[in-house]
Amino acid sequence: MDQLSATFAALADPTRRAILARLTEGPATVKELSEPFDISGPAISKHLRVLEKAGLITRGREAQWRPCQLDATPLKEVAVWAENYRRFWDASYARLDALLTEMKETEQ
Amino acid sequence: MDQLSATFAALADPTRRAILARLTEGPATVKELSEPFDISGPAISKHLRVLEKAGLITRGREAQWRPCQLDATPLKEVAVWAENYRRFWDASYARLDALLTEMKETEQ
C-alpha cells in the first residue's frame, strides 16, 4: 500500500481523526487517548497502530507509558493532493482557469 | 458513515483516485474509465458506486451509456480538514502560531 492510500485509509475512521485532533493539544498516553471513547483498550491499540503505520503519529517509551505524538507530515501530502482539485470546486478559481486556457489559445 | 469518512474511504483506493484524475479531463463512460485498468467491468462498477455514494461523481444516462462526471465538492471538505493541521507540518506557520499564542497570553 502506497503512502497516500495508507493516509487516506487511516483518516477514514472518525475515532482515528478524533485521536489526531486530541494530539494537536500535545502528546498523550494510550489511556488518555482512550478516555473519550466507549471502546476497549485493544481497539485503541489497533487504531494507534494504523496511525503509526501511516506515519501520522510517533510513539515514545516512558516507564510503563507509551506516549503518542502527532506527526502531520503525511497530511501535507493530503492537502497538496486535494488542492489539485480546487479549480473543480472553487468557482472563481475555475473562471481564472478558463481565462488562462483562453489566453493560451489566443496565443497560438 | 459520515460524509468525511466516506470521502476518505473512497480516496483510499489508488484505482478510484486514478478515475477521479481521469475525470478532471472531462466526463467519460464506464468503458472509457475502465480502459487503463486490468480489472473487470463489475470491479469498475463497484468503484464507481463507491465514488457516487461519496458524492465525488455524478452519473447521467445517455442511451446505453452512463457517463460519469467529477463532483469535487467533497474534496473541498478534505482540503479544509487538512488545512487545520497546516501549523503542524509548516514550520513558518508554526512560528506564527506560537507568536499569536504569546501575544494572546501577554494580552491578559
Add this chain to the structure above:
DNA sequence: CTCGTACCTAACCACTTGGTTATCTAACCG
C-alpha cells in the same frame, strides 16, 4: 427481430477491518 455493445446485479471468494474478551509483559508502589 436479432445481434452486439454497454452496463448492471447476483453470487461467490479471500482478505481486511473494527470490535470483543482473555491473557501476557513491563514497570511502578508498598
Add this chain to the structure above:
DNA sequence: CGGTTAGATAACCAAGTGGTTAGGTACGAG
C-alpha cells in the same frame, strides 16, 4: 515479594472490501 496499572498480543467474530464469473437489461444497428 505481591499488587496495581499501562499497554500489547492472541484468538475470535461480524461486517466490509476488492476482486472474480455468470447472467440479465437496455439500447442502437442492420
